[in-house]
Amino acid sequence: MEYKIAMDENFKLDIRKRPRRLRKSDAILSLCEETRVNPSDLILPVFIKEGKSGASEIESMPGVMRHTIDSLFRVCEKALKRGVKAIAPFPQVDPKSKSDRADEALNAKSLANRAISAVKKRFPEMALIADIALDPYTTHGHDGILDSSGQRILNDETVEILSGMALMAAQAGADFVAPSDMMDGRIGAIRSALDECGFVDTAIMAYSAKYASAFYGPFRDAIGSSPNGGQKQGKPKKYLDKRGYQLNPANVREALKEAALDEEEGADVLMVKPAGAYLDVISKVRASTSLPIAAYQVSGEYSMIMAAAQRGWIDLERAKRESLIAIKRAGADMILTYFA
Numbered sequence: 421m422e423y424k425i426a427m428d429e430n431f432k433l434d435i436r437k438r439p440r441r442l443r444k445s446d447a448i449l450s451l452c453e454e455t456r457v458n459p460s461d462l463i464l465p466v467f468i469k470e471g472k473s474g475a476s477e478i479e480s481m482p483g484v485m486r487h488t489i490d491s492l493f494r495v496c497e498k499a500l501k502r503g504v505k506a507i508a509p510f511p512q513v514d515p516k517s518k519s520d521r522a523d524e525a526l527n528a529k530s531l532a533n534r535a536i537s538a539v540k541k542r543f544p545e546m547a548l549i550a551d552i553a554l555d556p557y558t559t560h561g562h563d564g565i566l567d568s569s570g571q572r573i574l575n576d577e578t579v580e581i582l583s584g585m586a587l588m589a590a591q592a593g594a595d596f597v598a599p600s601d602m603m604d605g606r607i608g609a610i611r612s613a614l615d616e617c618g619f620v621d622t623a624i625m626a627y628s629a630k631y632a633s634a635f636y637g638p639f640r641d642a643i644g645s646s647p648n649g650g651q652k653q654g655k656p657k658k659y660l661d662k663r664g665y666q667l668n669p670a671n672v673r674e675a676l677k678e679a680a681l682d683e684e685e686g687a688d689v690l691m692v693k694p695a696g697a698y699l700d701v702i703s704k705v706r707a708s709t710s711l712p713i714a715a716y717q718v719s720g721e722y723s724m725i726m727a728a729a730q731r732g733w734i735d736l737e738r739a740k741r742e743s744l745i746a747i748k749r750a751g752a753d754m755i756l757t758y759f760a
Contacts, residue, residue, distance in 0.1 A: 454749075455745050455748050455749045456748070457741070457744045457745055457748050457755070458503070459502055459503030459504045459505075459760075460503055460504070460505055461748065461753070461754055461755060462504050462506070462754070462755055462756075462757055462759075462760035463504075463506040463507065463508055463547075463549060463714070463754055463755065463756040463757075463760065464495075464499055464504055464506070464507045464508070464756075464757075464758070464760035465507070465508045465509075465510060465716075465756050465757075465758060465760075466487060466492060466495060466507050466508070466509050466510070467484070467485070467486040467487065467509075467510050467511075467512060467642045467643065468486065468487055468488070468489065468492060468509050468510070468511050468512065468531060468532070468535050469486045469487065469488060469511070469512045469531070470488070470512075470514060470531055471488050472488055472490055473488065474487075474488060474490070474491045475487050475488070475491045478638070478641065478642045479641070480637065480638035480641045480642070480719075480723055481638045481641075481642060481719055481722065481723050481726075481758065482723065482726040482727070482730060483726060483758075484642070484722075484758050486512055486642065489534065489535050489538050489539075492509070492535060492538075492539065493538075493539070493542055493543075495507075496539055496542070496543050496546055497543070499546075499760065500543065500545065500546060504760045505545065505546060505547055506546065506547035506548075506549060506754075507539070507546060507547075507548065507549070508548075508549040508550075508551060508598065508756060509532055509535050509536065509539075509548070509550070509551070510532075510551055510556070510639075510642070510643055511530070511531040511532045511535070511556050511643065512531075512556070512642065512643050512644050513530075513531065513556045513557055513643070513644065515559075515644070517557070518557055518558060518559045519557070519558070519559060520558065520559055520560065520565075520566065521558075521565055521581075522554040522557035522558045522565070522581060523557070524557045525554055525556075525557040525581060525584075525585045526581065526584050526585060526588065527588075528588050528591065528592075530588075532550065532551070532556075532589070532592075533588055533589060533591075533592040534592075536548050536550055536589060536592040536593050536594050537592040537593050539593075540592070540593035540594075541593070547595045547596070548593060548594045548595050548596070549594070549595065549596040549597075549598050549625055550586075550589035550590075550592070550594035550596065550597050550598060551598055551600055552582050552585050552586050552589065552597050552598055552599040552600065552601070552610070553582075553599065553600040553601045554578065554581065554582070554585075554601065555643075555645050556643050556644075556645060560660075561640070561645040561660050562660060562662070563578075563600070563601040563602065563603075563662065563665065564577075564578035564601060564603060564665065565577050565578050565581065572664070573603075573664060573665055575603050575604050575605070576605075578601065578603050578606075579603050579604075579605055579606045579609045580609075582599060582601060582603065582606050582609070582610065583606075583609045583610050583612075583613040584613070586599070586610045586613060586614060586622075587613055587614065587617055587619070590614055590617075590619040590622040591619075594622065595622070595623065596622070596623045596624065596625040596688075596689070597610060597614070597622060597623075597624055597625070598624075598625040598626070598627060598691070599624070599626060599627060600627040600630060600693075601627075601665070602627065602630050602665045602666050602667070602678075603665065605685070607624060607626050607681075607682045607685035607686055607687050608685035608686060610624060611624060611685060611686035623688040623689065624686060624687045624688050624689070625687075625688065625689040625691060625714055626682040626687035626689065626690055626691060627691045627693055627716075628675070628678050628679040628682040628687065628690040628691055628692070628705070629667060629675035629678055629679060629690075629691070629692045629693070629698070629701055629705065630666050630667060630691070630693045631666055631667045631668075631669050631675075631693065631694065631698065632661075632662050632663040632666035632667060632668065632669065633666075633669065633693075633694050633697070633718070633720070634720065635694050635697070635718050635719070635720030635721055636694075636718060636719060636720060637719070637720055638719035638720060638722075638723045639718060639719035639720075642719065645660075669697075672700065672701055672704060675692070675701050675704070675705065676704060676705065676708055679705050679708060679709065680708065680709075683709055683711055687711065688711065688712075689711060689712045689713070689714050689754075690705060690709060690711050690712075690713055690714070691713070691714040691715065691716060691756075692705055692713070692714075692715050692716070692752075693715070693716035693718060694716060694717070694718040694720070694721060695715035695716055695717045695718070695721065695747045695752065695755065696717060696721045696743060696746070696747065697721075698715075699746060699747065699750040700750075702715050702747065702750040702751050702752055703750045703751050705751070706750070706751025706752075707751075712753040712754065713751055713752050713753050713754075714752065714753065714754045714755070714756065715747050715750070715752035715754075715755055715756070716755075716756040716757075717743065717744070717747060717755060717756065717757040717758070717759070719758070721743070722757070722758040722759065725739050725740060725743060740759050743759075744757060744759065
């Protein structure tokens with residue numbers, strides 16, 4: 421039996437509530453938009469290097485550059501004009517300056533500290549977020565100091581170095597110190613060190629839920645963090661296994677515990693990293709605290725979108741916007757993103 425549809429343009433269903441009324445034009449869509457991402461919500465991660473040769477490309481991160489301090493000034497000027505008021509510098513450390521115990525991390529004149537000081541002097545209105553972790557400075561690429569066997573990260577010894585590193589970043593002019601190491605007790609130790617040395621106004625942006633993610637690869641290329649075993653002929657690169665201190669991607673309750681501990685120890689902002697694959701974690705952390713929440717749209721998330729757009733598989737502008745809206749909608753107050 422055939423069902424015939426009468427093509428009558430005057431046919432109307434008896435519906436009082438029509439949600440599409442609020443989607444009939446761009447103006448109305450904008451008025452009814454529940455979630456907005458503003459430039460002032462964004463933090464721009466920037467890669468820095470020694471020298472005066474200007475910027476150089478990062479192959480695994482299309483459109484992202486490593487900057488000298490001089491070229492970083494131009495980035496900051498452009499960002500401020502567009503309403504992005506915060507940057508997070510990450511150094512590519514000269515291999516000659518690396519050591520097993522990350523000695524360069526405690527150098528008051530390190531590349532990172534010089535960059536923070538220079539930017540703060542040139543652009544006092546720019547917020548500076550200093551990365552507090554040892555992986556750029558260690559020969560082995562881990563975020564902490566290894567024991568004599570080379571198999572285990574020494575938590576307390578690492579925290580002692582991180583506290584000194586945070587003090588030097590604060591002295592250089594950092595507005596936030598951002599411990600990204602996931603060592604136990606580091607927020608309390610850093611808060612105590614800052615307060616004891618008079619840096620009571622330096623805030624802590626804690627990487628509270630940093631997962632042992634597969635999405636960090638391009639970042640490690642950008643800072644020159646050593647992969648475990650390098651890359652052999654015909655075989656994929658093996659990256660360091662950081663599951664001994666970063667969170668298991670399968671766990672949510674553990675992230676809530678870490679966030680609660682960081683808040684108790686004195687964190688001012690809590691962060692979830694990565695962002696896109698952990699929207700549920702962002703949402704649950706948001707529900708558990710009144711502190712501001714940061715989320716980091718990491719290098720792998722960025723590079724996947726860029727690579728697909730370069731091949732014409734997705735619309736870059738729409739994908740970029742949609743990915744950031746999702747993070748904001750999940751509950752993030754601020755987003756670290758290379759799209760900034």
